[in-house]
Amino acid sequence: MNFDLRLPIGIMFSLFGAMLAIFGLASSRDSTVLNININLWWGLVLLAFGALMLVFAWRRRKTPPQQK
Amino acid sequence: MQPIHLAWVDYTILFIYFVFVIAVGWVLKRYMKGSADFFLSGRSMPAWVTGLAFISANLGAQEVIGMAASGAKYGIMTSHFYWVGAIPAMVFLAIFMMPFYYGSKARSVPEYLKLRFDEKTRGFNAISFAVMTVFSSGISMYALARLFEILLGWNFHLSIAISAIVVLVYIFLGGLTSAIYNEVLQFFMIVFGFAPLVFLALKDVGGWGALKEKLIPVATSQGFAPGTWTDSWQHMSSATDNPMGVGWFGMVAGLGFVLSFGYWCTDFLVVQRAMAANSMSAARRTPLIAAVPKMLFPALVILPGMIAIALHVSGGNHFLPLKNGVPDYNMTIPVMLVKYFPSGLLGIGFTALMASFMSGMAGNVTAFNTVWTYDIYQSYLAPGKSDHHYLWMGRWATVGGIILSIGAAYLASAFNNIMDMLQLVFGFVNAPLFATFLLGMFWRRATGHGAFFGLLGGTISAAIFHGLALSEGATAGIKGGWLGQHFTFHSEMGQNFWMAIVAWTSCFGLTILISLATKRNKPDEELKGLVYSLTPKPETAHEPWYKRPVTVGILVLAAAVVLNVIFW
Numbered sequence: 001m002n003f004d005l006r007l008p009i010g011i012m013f014s015l016f017g018a019m020l021a022i023f024g025l026a027s028s029r030d031s032t033v034l035n036i037n038i039n040l041w042w043g044l045v046l047l048a049f050g051a052l053m054l055v056f057a058w059r060r061r062k063t064p065p066q067q068k
Numbered sequence: 069m070q071p072i073h074l075a076w077v078d079y080t081i082l083f084i085y086f087v088f089v090i091a092v093g094w095v096l097k098r099y100m101k102g103s104a105d106f107f108l109s110g111r112s113m114p115a116w117v118t119g120l121a122f123i124s125a126n127l128g129a130q131e132v133i134g135m136a137a138s139g140a141k142y143g144i145m146t147s148h149f150y151w152v153g154a155i156p157a158m159v160f161l162a163i164f165m166m167p168f169y170y171g172s173k174a175r176s177v178p179e180y181l182k183l184r185f186d187e188k189t190r191g192f193n194a195i196s197f198a199v200m201t202v203f204s205s206g207i208s209m210y211a212l213a214r215l216f217e218i219l220l221g222w223n224f225h226l227s228i229a230i231s232a233i234v235v236l237v238y239i240f241l242g243g244l245t246s247a248i249y250n251e252v253l254q255f256f257m258i259v260f261g262f263a264p265l266v267f268l269a270l271k272d273v274g275g276w277g278a279l280k281e282k283l284i285p286v287a288t289s290q291g292f293a294p295g296t297w298t299d300s301w302q303h304m305s306s307a308t309d310n311p312m313g314v315g316w317f318g319m320v321a322g323l324g325f326v327l328s329f330g331y332w333c334t335d336f337l338v339v340q341r342a343m344a345a346n347s348m349s350a351a352r353r354t355p356l357i358a359a360v361p362k363m364l365f366p367a368l369v370i371l372p373g374m375i376a377i378a379l380h381v382s383g384g385n386h387f388l389p390l391k392n393g394v395p396d397y398n399m400t401i402p403v404m405l406v407k408y409f410p411s412g413l414l415g416i417g418f419t420a421l422m423a424s425f426m427s428g429m430a431g432n433v434t435a436f437n438t439v440w441t442y443d444i445y446q447s448y449l450a451p452g453k454s455d456h457h458y459l460w461m462g463r464w465a466t467v468g469g470i471i472l473s474i475g476a477a478y479l480a481s482a483f484n485n486i487m488d489m490l491q492l493v494f495g496f497v498n499a500p501l502f503a504t505f506l507l508g509m510f511w512r513r514a515t516g517h518g519a520f521f522g523l524l525g526g527t528i529s530a531a532i533f534h535g536l537a538l539s540e541g542a543t544a545g546i547k548g549g550w551l552g553q554h555f556t557f558h559s560e561m562g563q564n565f566w567m568a569i570v571a572w573t574s575c576f577g578l579t580i581l582i583s584l585a586t587k588r589n590k591p592d593e594e595l596k597g598l599v600y601s602l603t604p605k606p607e608t609a610h611e612p613w614y615k616r617p618v619t620v621g622i623l624v625l626a627a628a629v630v631l632n633v634i635f636w
Contacts, residue, residue: 003095005117005249009256012088016081016416023077023412031410034271039412042264046416049260 004060010053017047071221072406078415085257085419089238089426092249096242103458106243107438108175108344113245115350117252119357122341124251126362127258128428129421130211132369136404137397139373140380140388142311143283143297144635145304146373147366152324154362155628157332158355159621161342165333166617167606168509169343170351172597176343177336178443184508184598186516186589187447192523194443196497197336198436202469203490205432206476212425213477219402220418228477231422235430236470239437240463244344247427247434251341254423255361261420262368265401268408269375282378289381297374300635313539313559322565326572330502337435348606352617359624363631376400429473437465488546496534499568500526500575507579512592512599518583526575533570539563 020043024031031039100106113121138146174180178197182190213227238246273279283297296303296310303309304316312319332338332355342354380387380395388395388403405417441462446453450461479486504523507514535551539560544550548563557563596602608616 003099005252008088008092008249009253012084012253013256013260015084019077019081020412020416027411031412033268033408033410036268036271038264038268039410042260042413042416046260049256 004057006053006057006060010050010055010057012050013046014050014054017043017045017050019043021047071219074220074414074418075411077412078418081412081415082419082422085423086234088253089234089250092253093238093241093246096246096249099245100241100243100459102455103441103462104175104455105245106459106462107434107441108340109243109245109248111344112346113248113344113350115345115353115357117248118341118345118350118354120255120361121248121251122338122354123358123361124255124258124427125338125341125431126358127255127365127424128208128431129215129424130208130428132258132262132421132424133211133215133398133401135366135369136373136376136400139370140377140395140397140400141373143287143374143377144300144366144370145296145310145312146370147300147631147635148319148323150362150366151300151628151632152320153328154332155359155624156324157328158359158362159625160329161333161339162352162355162617163621164600165505165509166342166352166355167348167603168598168600169339170345170348171603171606174343175442176438177334177339178439180598181504181508181519182443182447184590184595185504185514185519189504189516189520189523190443190447192520193501194439194447196494198439198444200494200497201337201432201436201439202472203476203494205429205436205469205473207480208425208428208432209473210477210480212422214481215402215421219406224481228474231426231429232470232474235426235433236467239430239433239466243462244340244434244438247430248341248344250423250430251427254420254427257416257420257423259361259368261417262372264413265404265408265417266368266371269372269404272408273375273378279375279378282382283374286377286381297377298635300632302636307558307562312561313557314562314565318562318565318569322568326499326502326568327565329506330498330568330572334501334505335498336439337431340435340438349608349611349615349617352606353615353620356617356620356624363624363628372404373397373400376404433466433469433473436469437462440465440469485546492534492546495564495567496527496530496571499530499571503572503575503579507576507583508599510600511580511583512595512601513583513588514579515583515586516589517586518579518581521582522575522579525578526571529574530567530571533567534563537563537567 020039024037024039024043028037028040031037104110135146135149169180172180172183174183178190178194181193209228209231212231213224216222216227217224238250273282280298284294287294287296290311292309292311293303304319307313307315342351345351345354376387389399390396405414409417441458445461446458500523503526504519508519532551534548537555537557538544538547538549538553539557539562542548542560544553547560557566592602613619
């Protein structure tokens with residue numbers, strides 16, 4: 001099957017991460033819990049994870065899929 | 069409690085998640101060419117995907133909510149459900165049992181029973197399993213609708229309709245592949261949705277050291293030794309020393325052996341994920357890959373419960389809502405999400421919760437449509453039809469399964485007792501099952517009659533034992549004791565563990581006796597690939613070490629031992 005699950009995972013988490021981070025920057029007072037802007041920081045974590053998945057998916061695309 | 073309001077950003081996150089879930093099903097639609105694609109994912113999944121789906125199918129929302137509740141109620145002893153009650157069985161499945169499931173090319177667990185024993189053993193297992201999956205999926209749906217009604221003020225019927233339609237659409241389109249892919253998506257949602265909760269709660273309580281301090285009064289106020297909430301083994305020499313009311317033998321034999329091996333090694337819901345793997349090696353690695361996150365999940369699901377009860381007791385009993393004067397433990401996770409997560413992250417947290425409810429339903433529905441189509445429809449109702457016909461049946465069995473689940477959800481909302489009763493009956497049927505598989509796989513002399521009547525006898529003895537036993541303070545009836553109270557346990561959990569031990573032992577003994585008294589119904593020829601001594605061992609010497617099930621299995625077990633020792 002020529003479908004790499006890492007692609008939708010990567011897109012979805014990058015999107016969520018970007019949304020959270022921007023939301024955290026825009027409303028930093030409401031996003032801060034226990035002195036941490038948790039939306040911003042966790043958004044960046046999700047963005048990093050999403051980007052990593054996208055890199056994996058992209059690298060697989062460049063190398064031809066091995067035939068089984 | 070007052071329903072809270074989600075902001076637009078939270079609803080946007082939930083909506084985007086739904087779009088992705090359905091899109092995955094839509095993309096997979098064109099790959100569904102035959103019934104094997106729909107029910108078995110064409111046996112084409114890589115090990116990391118099946119491994120994460122395997123653990124995700126088990127990590128339903130009830131598990132997340134229930135384990136946090138137990139973490140508050142019993143403390144770190146709850147980790148026995150992971151380090152004793154899961155890891156050893158998962159390693160056993162990988163090393164010893166997967167070669168038969170995968171190698172025999174059986175398409176379902178009941179079908180393995182048919183190949184190994186006979187038609188009636190398969191029929192018994194297939195029918196009880198099919199009924200059970202429909203009810204489990206209904207209970208998931210009910211729990212989701214109920215929780216979102218209390219927390220967010222959503223309409224009960226609307227929640228049922230939304231979750232049913234989303235699950236229906238993605239399974240109807242993409243079958244098991246769709247369910248598996250969405251389970252992987254859900255795995256990451258849960259991890260990334262709950263990790264910040266643990267982080268914030270731990271920061272709030274003042275770190276692990278402060279948590280330990282604050283848990284001392286939790287234990288002493290209930291009359292237990294100070295360390296009871298933070299030592300996993302030290303207070304198990306007697307059932308009266310710990311809040312679970314279970315001694316070490318009941319725990320190890322009942323949970324660690326009978327219940328855990330019965331679930332992980334024979335429940336088609338999880339085994340189906342491994343069967344979808346693209347090779348024998350990948351199928352065997354599936355439970356081992358799953359074991360790694362499983363081992364670490366106590367930090368994600370039990371720890372929040374421990375923190376909640378510590379904050380509850382040290383903060384003057386305000387943290388958790390009260391129900392009849394005691395904390396409502398089941399609200400632990402929802403309350404913490406609301407308390408610690410601001411809008412934005414709250415959307416992620418609720419989406420994770422919603423996702424895990426839905427994958428709990430989806431897992432049951434995919435197991436149901438496979439067992440229905442292959443083991444009931446094809447075997448008894450309409451044999452010899454074209455593969456295309458069975459693919460069509462599988463799609464409509466999905467619709468039927470979801471309609472039945474909706475029925476079960478409403479049944480649960482109308483008659484709570486019916487659900488308790490059904491779960492009790494499933495408990496009777498499931499408890500002895502592992503004895504049948506163990507003898508079937510390792511003793512070639514076990515016969516079809518032996519298996520069937522052993523299973524029946526084990527089920528009946530579970531029911532009789534339940535009728536004779538009761539836990540302290542419970543009234544006779546659905547909790548047991550309906551035949552007169554001859555055994556008393558300190559807790560319902562202890563009673564359940566011992567019921568499992570009794571059921572397993574009687575099934576084991578009966579199967580051996582009846583097998584010896586009856587003629588073998590299958591010659592050695594037919595048992596190749598189904599019984600240990602007649603099956604060539606899978607060759608793994610040419611694989612790198614991290615792909616060898618035995619090597620990885622030993623490492624996983626060693627890690628579980630280390631965790632038990634650290635939190636001794």
